[in-house]
Amino acid sequence: MRINVDRDICCGAGMCVLTAPDIFDxxxxxxxxxxxxxxxxxxxxxxxxxxxxxxxxAISVADEG
Amino acid sequence: xxxxxxxxxxxxxxxxxxxxERSDPFDPPAVLAALREERPISRLRYPDGSQGWLVTSxxxxxxxxxxxxxxxxxxxxxAPRRIAFEEEHPGPxxxxxxxxxDPPEHTRYRRQLTAxxxxxxxxxxxxxxxxxxxxxxxxxxRHGSPADLVAEFALPIPSLVICELLGVPYTDREKFxxxxxxxxxxxxxxxxxxxxxxxxxxxxxxxxxxxxxxxxDDLISTLIADGALxxxxxxxxxxxxxxxxxxxxxxxxxxxxxxxxxxPDQLAALRADPALVENAVEELLRYLTIVHIGPTRAAxxxxxxxxELVRSGEVVTxxxxxxxxxxxxxxxxxxxxxxxxxxxxxxxxxxxxxxLGQQLARIxxxxxxxxxxxxxxxxxxxxxxxxxxxxxxxxxxxxxxLPVAW
Numbered sequence: 001m002r003i004n005v006d007r008d009i010c011c012g013a014g015m016c017v018l019t020a021p022d023i024f025d026x027x028x029x030x031x032x033x034x035x036x037x038x039x040x041x042x043x044x045x046x047x048x049x050x051x052x053x054x055x056x057x058a059i060s061v062a063d064e065g
Numbered sequence: 066x067x068x069x070x071x072x073x074x075x076x077x078x079x080x081x082x083x084x085x086e087r088s089d090p091f092d093p094p095a096v097l098a099a100l101r102e103e104r105p106i107s108r109l110r111y112p113d114g115s116q117g118w119l120v121t122s123x124x125x126x127x128x129x130x131x132x133x134x135x136x137x138x139x140x141x142x143x144a145p146r147r148i149a150f151e152e153e154h155p156g157p158x159x160x161x162x163x164x165x166x167d168p169p170e171h172t173r174y175r176r177q178l179t180a181x182x183x184x185x186x187x188x189x190x191x192x193x194x195x196x197x198x199x200x201x202x203x204x205x206x207r208h209g210s211p212a213d214l215v216a217e218f219a220l221p222i223p224s225l226v227i228c229e230l231l232g233v234p235y236t237d238r239e240k241f242x243x244x245x246x247x248x249x250x251x252x253x254x255x256x257x258x259x260x261x262x263x264x265x266x267x268x269x270x271x272x273x274x275x276x277x278x279x280x281x282d283d284l285i286s287t288l289i290a291d292g293a294l295x296x297x298x299x300x301x302x303x304x305x306x307x308x309x310x311x312x313x314x315x316x317x318x319x320x321x322x323x324x325x326x327x328x329p330d331q332l333a334a335l336r337a338d339p340a341l342v343e344n345a346v347e348e349l350l351r352y353l354t355i356v357h358i359g360p361t362r363a364a365x366x367x368x369x370x371x372x373e374l375v376r377s378g379e380v381v382t383x384x385x386x387x388x389x390x391x392x393x394x395x396x397x398x399x400x401x402x403x404x405x406x407x408x409x410x411x412x413x414x415x416x417x418x419x420x421l422g423q424q425l426a427r428i429x430x431x432x433x434x435x436x437x438x439x440x441x442x443x444x445x446x447x448x449x450x451x452x453x454x455x456x457x458x459x460x461x462x463x464x465x466x467l468p469v470a471w
Binding site for chain 2: 021
């Protein structure tokens with residue numbers, strides 16, 4: 001699984017960091033999403049949950065491989 | 066001979082104004098559940114006589130909130146019920162009131178604020194929030210049993226926290242709490258509500274001007290230093306955050322405590338396992354969904370939604386309490402179950418306007434409920450449950466007061 005983040009449409013709600021803090025962060029400068037690293041196989045579910053909870057669709061799954 | 070009725074199903078008449086009357090303090094009006102089952106997007110007649118739509122299902126509400134074809138621009142909205150601060154034909158949002166704007170204006174304001182409301186920044190406030198909570202529980206103990214949980218606990222804690230964060234002197238609270246109350250009261254006249262709003266705006270504008278020459282370590286001073294917004298805009302942002310920071314969390318703490326006291330098995334579960342509080346807060350947010358009037362959105366073009374054609378310019382009202390009780394999304398939705406995973410609820414909205422202060426609210430609630438239950442092992446209602454005064458008449462649902470004993 002490969003995750004993409006789009007900072008242009010992020011609204012800084014923080015749901016991703018709350019859900020999957022090992023994968024997502026918020027920048028101290030602008031509060032917008034930062035992808036810390038790609039999820040490992042065991043983290044696919046929590047990464048997908050963060051994707052679904054994102055209010056603006058700023059996080060997407062690029063591929064399921 | 067009487068005319069025979071046509072055999073085809075007549076179109077159901079529009080709902081006349083958003084229903085708010087409840088038969089149970091914790092359940093949304095029953096008519097909303099019936100609508101969600103039969104026609105989750107139905108016609109709604111607005112108080113100004115215009116016709117729009119009422120959405121009661123989870124997937125449709127979520128879809129509208131995420132769809133840029135539905136605008137939040139204030140001048141396009143119609144109030145689904147008479148609320149003092151919502152004009153029949155509102156003008157554009159005042160500077161700083163980004164809740165009533167679309168991108169790119171909305172984005173310009175929100176981007177100034179996101180760094181100040183991150184998960185990390187809010188966790189940095191946790192110790193301070195815990196101290197404020199504990200001091201108020203000390204005061205409540207000194208006051209003695211019985212006491213009003215709203216006056217002693219639920220309102221002052223979020224009020225003090227948002228004031229500290231913004232840099233608004235808490236000693237002025239009588240003024241701005243009064244103005245906020247008048248503004249959000251459904252029975253205030255339009256003139257009274259606008260007077261309160263002007264009064265709040267003037268108060269905060271004066272504060273911004275003073276902070277420009279004497280900055281401190283607070284959000285208003287930071288916004289001044291950042292230089293992207295003028296004084297009028299900063300005052301508008303501050304009014305918005307001050308209002309948003311007050312009644313919302315206060316009512317979640319007040320109504321949430323009422324709900325826990327009326328569900329002894331759930332209360333016992335939380336007492337037995339304070340680590341459950343994170344889950345419990347999400348479930349209380351879902352179950353209680355205190356934003357019970359609106360939000361609304363206006364279609365910018367013709368949009369097909371749930372099999373209906375919403376025409377350009379028509380207003381759609383989303384019932385978040387009904388959406389959060391949608392059985393298609395949450396099993397046994399009318400049960401308060403602190404162990405369920407309620408994430409994905411719409412209590413903070415969805416889309417680009419999703420609540421900016423939600424991480425702050427979560428910490429205030431987690432700290433508030435855990436400390437309250439730990440401090441008062443015998444907490445109970447001091448009045449009959451039917452005598453608790455409910456805020457069906459306010460823009461934000463909850464309890465006016467909650468007499469408790471211990």
